[in-house]
Amino acid sequence: MPTGQLSSQAEVDCARKSLWWKDCLAHTATSFHLDAVRGYPLIGNLLDIPHSYEWLTWAKLGEVWGDLFSLSVFGNTIVVVNSYTRAVKMLNEKNHIYSERPYVPMASVTCEFGETMGLLPNDRRFKAYRKMFHDGLGTNAGIKTFFPQEEDLAKSFIGKLMEGSEDLHDHCFHHSGAIILRIAYGYDVKDSSDPIIAISTLAMDHFSKATVQGGFLVNTIPFLLKVPEWFPGTGWKAVGKMWAKNLRAMEDVPFAFTKDQIAQGRGNDSFVGRWLGESLSPREEKELKHAAGAMFGGGSETTAITIYTFILMMCIHQDIQKDIQKEIDSVIGSDRLPTCEDERDLPYLEAVLKEVERFHTTVPCSLPHCTSEDDVHDGMFIPKGSIIIPNAWKMAHDPAVYKDPMTFDPTRFLEGRKEQDPSEYIFGFGRRICPGRLLADASIFITTAMIIFAFEISPIPGEPPLYENLPGLISRVRPYKCKITPRRDISKLRALIEG
Numbered sequence: 001m002p003t004g005q006l007s008s009q010a011e012v013d014c015a016r017k018s019l020w021w022k023d024c025l026a027h028t029a030t031s032f033h034l035d036a037v038r039g040y041p042l043i044g045n046l047l048d049i050p051h052s053y054e055w056l057t058w059a060k061l062g063e064v065w066g067d068l069f070s071l072s073v074f075g076n077t078i079v080v081v082n083s084y085t086r087a088v089k090m091l092n093e094k095n096h097i098y099s100e101r102p103y104v105p106m107a108s109v110t111c112e113f114g115e116t117m118g119l120l121p122n123d124r125r126f127k128a129y130r131k132m133f134h135d136g137l138g139t140n141a142g143i144k145t146f147f148p149q150e151e152d153l154a155k156s157f158i159g160k161l162m163e164g165s166e167d168l169h170d171h172c173f174h175h176s177g178a179i180i181l182r183i184a185y186g187y188d189v190k191d192s193s194d195p196i197i198a199i200s201t202l203a204m205d206h207f208s209k210a211t212v213q214g215g216f217l218v219n220t221i222p223f224l225l226k227v228p229e230w231f232p233g234t235g236w237k238a239v240g241k242m243w244a245k246n247l248r249a250m251e252d253v254p255f256a257f258t259k260d261q262i263a264q265g266r267g268n269d270s271f272v273g274r275w276l277g278e279s280l281s282p283r284e285e286k287e288l289k290h291a292a293g294a295m296f297g298g299g300s301e302t303t304a305i306t307i308y309t310f311i312l313m314m315c316i317h318q319d320i321q322k323d324i325q326k327e328i329d330s331v332i333g334s335d336r337l338p339t340c341e342d343e344r345d346l347p348y349l350e351a352v353l354k355e356v357e358r359f360h361t362t363v364p365c366s367l368p369h370c371t372s373e374d375d376v377h378d379g380m381f382i383p384k385g386s387i388i389i390p391n392a393w394k395m396a397h398d399p400a401v402y403k404d405p406m407t408f409d410p411t412r413f414l415e416g417r418k419e420q421d422p423s424e425y426i427f428g429f430g431r432r433i434c435p436g437r438l439l440a441d442a443s444i445f446i447t448t449a450m451i452i453f454a455f456e457i458s459p460i461p462g463e464p465p466l467y468e469n470l471p472g473l474i475s476r477v478r479p480y481k482c483k484i485t486p487r488r489d490i491s492k493l494r495a496l497i498e499g
């Protein structure tokens with residue numbers, strides 16, 4: 001049935017009653033909304049739930065059911081939002097209702113990681129973490145204070161690239177991990193086999209697995225938490241305990257490093273170091289540890305993927321690469337390296353970065369939100385506890401917003417065209433909007449500006465690179481090969497990097 005509206009209060013009341021009945025019948029009813037995808041008794045739309053590339057399925061279903069539709073699985077409502085305008089109206093303008101996170105017992109309880117920012121309910125602690133983030137990284141003035149660290153790390157990145165680019169993929173991930181650990185804790189990573197990068201990467205791998213709704217039955221049936229560990233089939237509890245240790249270590253080890261540095265009287269100009277200088281109460285210190293602990297998970301993979309995708313796009317689109325080189329050469333010349341302050345003078349590079357972020361939507365279904373109370377939106381009754389999925393991929397590839405959305409074309413963001421800036425949605429919405437977005441922008445800009453300044457990126461003869469996005473909550477691109485060679489005098493480049 002196509003999209004419909006609940007036009008009167010009577011219809012809304014009727015829908016509420018239906019919901020009550022649905023609960024009474026122990027979740028045996030299927031979805032009943034007028035704009036709900038039809039399902040089966042008991043399981044609802046279980047068979048409609050995609051296991052990979054969810055954003056494509058949601059976009060396809062949207063062609064039939066409209067850009068706001070719902071599904072029901074075992075009585076739980078899932079609402080998919082396929083348009084930017086709708087997402088703003090719901091998640092931004094009604095953020096007091098739409099700012100919870102879905103409950104994932106495996107991650108929050110079994111892995112004891114419920115206090116991390118991404119999983120916290122919209123409560124006092126959440127506000128405290130967000131405030132710490134905002135004061136440290138949420139303003140242009142705050143981010144500027146980290147520019148010297150960003151520039152240093154981007155120099156090391158290109159310095160390493162001069163030695164070879166065979167492990168480009170890992171190099172990008174190592175670099176973005178290094179940025180987070182330096183900014184968050186003042187910790188300098190080792191060139192390879194860094195213990196804190198290793199702990200954090202492992203912990204994030206566990207975290208991703210524990211938060212997949214269908215990954216563990218307990219995420220669908222929380223009652224299983226009460227089943228004792230000796231009961232057959234509860235091996236996941238032991239797994240969760242093991243993962244909890246790693247997740248704790250990801251927060252404890254670098255935090256202890258910063259505290260130790262301060263105790264030894266060494267300066268530590270990091271996010272944590274600065275806050276520790278504020279003589280915090282034990283409760284605030286604990287909150288600081290959790291806030292900082294969320295940075296690696298939120299920022300490391302996403303930033304690395306964006307830089308890695310940028311290099312791929314430069315390899316595929318040689319003409320665009322040439323145009324950025326021209327811009328960089330005319331603004332910066334050849335006697336100095338780019339700095340973070342150059343961003344405002346490089347509008348073409350800025351447009352290319354927007355296009356990279358639009359074209360490859362790194363967090364394609366954003367992170368799910370959850371409602372804290374019943375709502376009626378555009379005639380749809382949305383019960384408390386509904387999971388809300390903003391389909392950022394669809395927003396980024398909507399032909400009504402972007403001309404030829406499947407084409408990589410940075411000119412769409414230049415004067416004269418000015419299509420919608422993807423940063424309005426790729427970082428999420430409302431109270432949950434990504435608190436690291438300014439840091440992400442700074443890291444991506446300075447790293448890519450240095451790359452273009454220093455290198456020529458080209459395909460390997462006979463192996464044309466292809467773009468392919470991979471499934472996942474955070475979508476990577478399929479690893480590729482390319483040639484990265486210095487485009488300037490090597491000794492001069494070395495002198496600039498070391499200077």
Ligand code: HEM
Pocket residue numbers: 117118119180294295296297298299300302303306362363366367368369426427428429430431432433434435436437439440
């Ligand atoms: C290109 C880079 C990045 C992208 C595309 C990105 C995207 C996102 C998205 C879509 C969300 C979910 C927002 C929502 O629920 O509405 C999010 C949340 C989050 N991000 Fe980022 N992010 C990036 C970089 C970073 C960085 C550098 C940091 C930390 C320094 C960070 C930390 C976080 C945290 C802690 C959350 C959870 C916020 C909450 O639950 O309230 N992110 N990010």
